[in-house]
Amino acid sequence: MFIVCVTACPTGIAHTFMAAESLQNHAAAKGLEIKVETQGSLGIDNEIDEADIARADGVIIASAVAIEGAERFEGLPIIECSVEDPVGEGEAVIDALLAEIENAG
Amino acid sequence: MSQAFEFSCPLPHGLHARPATALAAFCEPFDADIVLTNTRSGEQASARSVLAMISADIREGDRCEVAIGGNEAEAARAALQSWIENRLPHCDDDLADEEESAPAAEVPRSLALLEPEFVRGTGLSAGIGQGAAVVLSGPRFPAALLEAAGDSVGREWQKITTARAGAVRQLESALADRAGAEAAVLQAHLAILQDGEFAARLQDKLESSGPSSSAAKAIAATVAHFDALLGATGNPYLQERALDIQDVAQRLMHEIYGDRARAPLPGLEADSVVIADTLAPGDFIALNGPRLKGLVLESGGRTSHTVLLAKAAGVPVLAGANQASAFARSAAGPLILDAGSGLLLDGAKSAVRAYYRREKDRNDRIEARFAAFAGQEARTRDGVRLEVAANIALPDEAETAFAAGAEGIGVFRTEMLFVGREEPPGEEEQHDAYRRAVEAAQGRPVIIRTFDIGGDKPVPWLQGDTEENPFLGVRGARLYPRVEDVFRTQLRAMLRAAAHGDLRVMLPMISTPDELRWARGVYDSVRAELEMAGKAHAAAPLGVMIEVPSAVYAIDRLAPLSDFFSIGSNDLAQYFLAADRGNEQLKDLYTAFQPSFLRLLQELVDEAKSHGVYIGLCGDMASDERALPLLAGLGLDEISLTAPQIPRTKAALAELDSVACRRMLGRAVGCAYSSEVLAELDAFTAGQSGRTLFSEDLVVFAERAEGKVAAIKQLVDLAHLAGRTDHAAALEEAVWQREDVFSTGLGFGIAIPHCKSAAVRQNSLCVARYAKPLDWQSRDGQPVDTVIMLIVRESDAGEAHMKIFAKLARSIMHEEFRDGLRACPDEESLLRFLAEAAGN
Numbered sequence: 001m002f003i004v005c006v007t008a009c010p011t012g013i014a015h016t017f018m019a020a021e022s023l024q025n026h027a028a029a030k031g032l033e034i035k036v037e038t039q040g041s042l043g044i045d046n047e048i049d050e051a052d053i054a055r056a057d058g059v060i061i062a063s064a065v066a067i068e069g070a071e072r073f074e075g076l077p078i079i080e081c082s083v084e085d086p087v088g089e090g091e092a093v094i095d096a097l098l099a100e101i102e103n104a105g
Numbered sequence: 106m107s108q109a110f111e112f113s114c115p116l117p118h119g120l121h122a123r124p125a126t127a128l129a130a131f132c133e134p135f136d137a138d139i140v141l142t143n144t145r146s147g148e149q150a151s152a153r154s155v156l157a158m159i160s161a162d163i164r165e166g167d168r169c170e171v172a173i174g175g176n177e178a179e180a181a182r183a184a185l186q187s188w189i190e191n192r193l194p195h196c197d198d199d200l201a202d203e204e205e206s207a208p209a210a211e212v213p214r215s216l217a218l219l220e221p222e223f224v225r226g227t228g229l230s231a232g233i234g235q236g237a238a239v240v241l242s243g244p245r246f247p248a249a250l251l252e253a254a255g256d257s258v259g260r261e262w263q264k265i266t267t268a269r270a271g272a273v274r275q276l277e278s279a280l281a282d283r284a285g286a287e288a289a290v291l292q293a294h295l296a297i298l299q300d301g302e303f304a305a306r307l308q309d310k311l312e313s314s315g316p317s318s319s320a321a322k323a324i325a326a327t328v329a330h331f332d333a334l335l336g337a338t339g340n341p342y343l344q345e346r347a348l349d350i351q352d353v354a355q356r357l358m359h360e361i362y363g364d365r366a367r368a369p370l371p372g373l374e375a376d377s378v379v380i381a382d383t384l385a386p387g388d389f390i391a392l393n394g395p396r397l398k399g400l401v402l403e404s405g406g407r408t409s410h411t412v413l414l415a416k417a418a419g420v421p422v423l424a425g426a427n428q429a430s431a432f433a434r435s436a437a438g439p440l441i442l443d444a445g446s447g448l449l450l451d452g453a454k455s456a457v458r459a460y461y462r463r464e465k466d467r468n469d470r471i472e473a474r475f476a477a478f479a480g481q482e483a484r485t486r487d488g489v490r491l492e493v494a495a496n497i498a499l500p501d502e503a504e505t506a507f508a509a510g511a512e513g514i515g516v517f518r519t520e521m522l523f524v525g526r527e528e529p530p531g532e533e534e535q536h537d538a539y540r541r542a543v544e545a546a547q548g549r550p551v552i553i554r555t556f557d558i559g560g561d562k563p564v565p566w567l568q569g570d571t572e573e574n575p576f577l578g579v580r581g582a583r584l585y586p587r588v589e590d591v592f593r594t595q596l597r598a599m600l601r602a603a604a605h606g607d608l609r610v611m612l613p614m615i616s617t618p619d620e621l622r623w624a625r626g627v628y629d630s631v632r633a634e635l636e637m638a639g640k641a642h643a644a645a646p647l648g649v650m651i652e653v654p655s656a657v658y659a660i661d662r663l664a665p666l667s668d669f670f671s672i673g674s675n676d677l678a679q680y681f682l683a684a685d686r687g688n689e690q691l692k693d694l695y696t697a698f699q700p701s702f703l704r705l706l707q708e709l710v711d712e713a714k715s716h717g718v719y720i721g722l723c724g725d726m727a728s729d730e731r732a733l734p735l736l737a738g739l740g741l742d743e744i745s746l747t748a749p750q751i752p753r754t755k756a757a758l759a760e761l762d763s764v765a766c767r768r769m770l771g772r773a774v775g776c777a778y779s780s781e782v783l784a785e786l787d788a789f790t791a792g793q794s795g796r797t798l799f800s801e802d803l804v805v806f807a808e809r810a811e812g813k814v815a816a817i818k819q820l821v822d823l824a825h826l827a828g829r830t831d832h833a834a835a836l837e838e839a840v841w842q843r844e845d846v847f848s849t850g851l852g853f854g855i856a857i858p859h860c861k862s863a864a865v866r867q868n869s870l871c872v873a874r875y876a877k878p879l880d881w882q883s884r885d886g887q888p889v890d891t892v893i894m895l896i897v898r899e900s901d902a903g904e905a906h907m908k909i910f911a912k913l914a915r916s917i918m919h920e921e922f923r924d925g926l927r928a929c930p931d932e933e934s935l936l937r938f939l940a941e942a943a944g945n
Contacts, residue, residue, distance in 0.1 A: 014849070017911045038911075084884060
């Protein structure tokens with residue numbers, strides 16, 4: 001199981017990275033492969049490319065603002081939430097995506 | 106044969122006193138009757154009466170018909186039409202030069218929380234003052250005087266005409282030894298006294314006031330008439346002119362009735378905030394003293410003479426606060442004037458007073474840090490000298506300039522002595538002004554610039570041919586051969602004043618060596634004259650302003666004839682970029698940070714230095730702190746700026762390494778765009794300061810905070826004191842803008858308020874730990890005991906600091922980190938912990 005994520009917060013300084021960290025931690029705990037792209041004041045880091053999307057099972061968009069390149073993920077099972085959700089409830093967000101993937105599949 | 110034409114008023118502020126005076130002066134010599142009609146309002150005015158014209162309320166865009174009759178109607182029409190087209194639009198040019206503090210912003214969150222009572226206005230000089238409300242209202246003619254019956258109409262009129270003549274004599278003699286702003290005020294009063302409309306109104310009021318009519322009643326009624334007329338227009342400029350009329354009326358009353366004429370001004374027994382809807386300049390002078398903590402002018406605007414005097418005296422001023430006197434009367438406590446935020450507050454609540462006590466205390470501490478530099482020589486970190494001098498326009502400003510730490514006067518602009526008057530100033534008046542400036546300097550150099558008028562600055566005593574393009578016309582030194590006697594008089598006054606101190610003469614607008622050669626010739630001949638006459642004088646160094654690009658490539662020829670140069674960066678940039686400084690549409694083009702302009706400066710300074718000539722720079726660039734590394738990198742000998750900026754400029758200079766600045770200049774010259782230059786400078790300055798992301802002065806352990814607002818305020822104040830921001834209120838607002846989106850309380854007892862803002866000077870991490878946790882509306886509902894505030898510069902782009910912030914943000918998600926953070930017992934250990942976590 002491979003999931004991709006994009007995190008983006010209003011000022012691009014803190015929550016972007018905290019959300020990313022949290023998702024990475026919780027995914028690891030569940031034995032899932034994950035790639036998290038951050039969109040913040042460092043610009044776009046760890047960009048998700050076509051190859052990633054081709055093999056991804058689902059996507060989480062954790063953002064307070066419109067993200068760059070949202071079209072990339074069309075067609076994938078998706079969970080959209082605020083950027084703070086993964087910070088406090090990282091596990092719940094991932095579970096929600098897993099459920100979504102099951103329903104789609 | 107009568108003539109007529111139309112025009113549309115081009116002046117943004119309408120045809121108020123200053124342009125009306127110029128227009129009246131222009132029409133004076135013609136044997137013609139000239140009448141303006143404001144087609145919008147229907148008002149008519151003789152072009153010879155300044156008061157009539159301003160009463161006609163001619164606003165920007167109003168179409169006016171001009172009807173001209175009389176013997177010289179034809180000539181008058183041609184000349185006037187041309188003058189209106191070419192000169193009139195420029196009458197207000199120097200008004201644009203006035204500075205204003207930042208427009209009224211949001212009330213800071215921490216203040217709003219206290220729910221203070223306040224009214225808003227426009228702050229005209231930053232500063233905080235607190236005191237008892239003292240409300241002055243209207244002209245102060247004693248009631249007894251107004252009620253007393255007068256003599257016969259004939260005798261009362263006699264009193265008035267005698268008083269007028271006496272007042273005119275007084276003003277003329279006062280003008281002989283005044284200069285600058287004071288002289289301009291007196292000049293305006295003189296114009297009113299001599300105005301036909303004013304006299305007609307006095308006569309009319311006297312004759313129509315009934316049997317008990319008196320001079321006093323007539324004068325009071327005339328004032329009331331103009332107050333109503335000018336006040337009703339809603340035009341702040343006209344309202345201010347009403348003040349001048351009040352002053353004149355007071356003077357007339359005094360002529361007739363002596364000391365009985367004025368109800369005494371309340372003496373200020375205690376610290377006071379004075380409120381008046383208008384205040385005559387003479388009254389301000391009488392009130393000014395240590396007890397005057399602030400001034401509120403309900404209807405006064407930026408340009409009133411009173412405001413100019415208050416600014417010069419360092420009194421915080423709030424203008425345009427319409428309800429201030431009503432507010433003051435109902436206020437329960439002392440008044441607090443916060444000019445920087447544009448607020449007048451009721452200090453009844455102790456919390457509000459406490460807030461401002463803290464604000465003032467903090468501001469004083471910051472000022473004190475800069476003030477410590479005032480007395481020092483200006484040097485870079487590596488000990489290289491760059492003299493920091495002051496720009497002044499009045500001799501009275503010299504004292505304040507030196508108190509602020511000016512190492513000299515870099516340019517004393519003498520235009521105020523020459524404009525707005527019928528005749529050029531006499532030798533004695535000038536000599537007095539220059540001598541005063543030189544004596545205030547106590548041995549330090551005072552560079553005085555010879556008059557720079559003509560072309561774009563209309564001057565009544567200079568009737569030249571009208572020019573198509575006055576800005577590129579006969580101005581500055583080009584004018585001197587045509588008015589050689591005026592130039593000689595000024596040189597005489599300067600050379601005589603030079604006997605009293607280190608005075609240096611500077612010539613503006615020199616474009617070619619010929620002009621300089623000619624001017625030197627006149628200078629030498631004036632010296633010879635003084636020698637022969639045995640008048641006390643001294644040789645004064647003679648230098649040149651470099652502001653015309655052609656002079657830049659004639660440095661080698663100018664050098665042997667010049668004792669020094671001063672770069673006039675404003676005009677030099679305008680001519681070089683072919684851009685008008687005042688043109689809003691060219692805002693991005695006209696900037697000293699254009700790489701090509703910097704290259705010009707570099708070549709110019711290098712050339713001057715290769716000829717061993719002392720070179721300075723005056724112009725807005727010198728007051729722009731962002732430009733300082735470039736100025737230091739150029740290797741200039743001196744920069745001249747506005748006095749209040751001097752201590753902070755010296756402080757900023759002390760953080761810069763001259764060699765690094767030279768390299769920075771090289772990089773700037775090599776940039777493609779001015780925006781690149783600014784971004785590089787921003788990063789450079791932050792780097793040079795040696796201040797790091799974390800610092801001892803950014804960490805505080807405290808018992809508790811009242812709430813989120815107080816905690817954020819505490820951290821912002823910390824950043825302010827540590828010099829990480831110059832605009833605490835703006836920073837506070839930026840942090841709240843983020844906080845309002847959703848709470849930065851992450852849970853785990855930690856909150857991370859943050860922002861990216863232009864108010865931030867350097868990326869910083871500020872931390873507060875509270876023994877008693879406080880509510881932060883966190884996700885997990887738990888209170889917060891550790892607040893980490895991250896503040897980032899706006900123009901920051903992917904720097905090392907951002908990576909540190911990102912790293913720390915990620916670390917906060919790890920329990921180990923959080924436990925370690927919480928375990929730190931004091932400021933030092935916390936600082937070390939964070940530094941380590943950020944390090945690798």
